[in-house]
Amino acid sequence: MSLDRPIAPDPYELLPTVASFTLTSDDVRNGEPMDATYAHGSVGGDNVSPQLAWSGFPAETRGFVVTCFDPDAPTGSGFWHWVLVNLPAGVTRLPRGAAGDDLGGAFAVRNDYGDRGYGGAAPPAGDRPHRYVFAVHALDVAGLDVGPDVPPAQVGFNLAFHTLARAVIRPTYQVRE
Known part of the structure; x- marks a missing residue:
């Protein structure tokens, strides 16, 4: 069951x-498939x-x-899997399975699963490979003026005004029928 729709632009x-x-x-490489370790439990992954x-x-x-x-999610607005806010400038690495709450005051807002923290890849079975855009945004402020209850889009709006630079990796994931 492949969803017949155009490929969404990179956000x-x-x-x-x-x-x-x-x-x-x-753990992940640009343009290459991710291991199930980084996929959501709903598709048999480990959600790490x-x-x-x-x-x-x-x-x-x-x-x-x-x-x-995930800009390829069949939602019309993509799907936010992880939004980890207000990492200190001295943090330049996240270990596998990073929670955020042990990273100098950083916190995660709710992803589109409704959970705080990382929510792994879970494209519809049989759909083409989805791109998962992991981005690190370097800010001109120590932290965004948002709280943990804001939606990811509000964080994105604030990022538009405070991002000095951005680094991105775009691995893929697909669930076969």
Whole structure:
């Protein structure tokens, strides 16, 4: 059952251009399929966030936000899998399974599953491979003026005004029929 629809644009192509820096992972690779470890339990995955590390961000960076978004979800608005807000500027690595609450005051807002924290990949069975856009946003402020109860779109709106640079990895995931 492949959903017949055009491929959605990358969400960051629609925003003002910002500088980039380097994002790497021991667990996921740009353009390559993710392991089920990083998929949601509803599709047989372990629902574990991948390890991420970043470098080369602007010297004036005062904080970070980490997000994961599926622009290919059949919702009309994509699907937010992870929004980790207000990481201190000194945090440049997240271990596999990072929770956020042990990272210097950072917190996760509710993802589109309704949970705080990482929610793994879960595209519809038989659909084409979905892109999972893991992004680290370098901020010109120590933290966004948002609380843990705001929706991901509100974090994204605030990011538009405070992002100095962005680093992205886009692995894929597919559930076969």
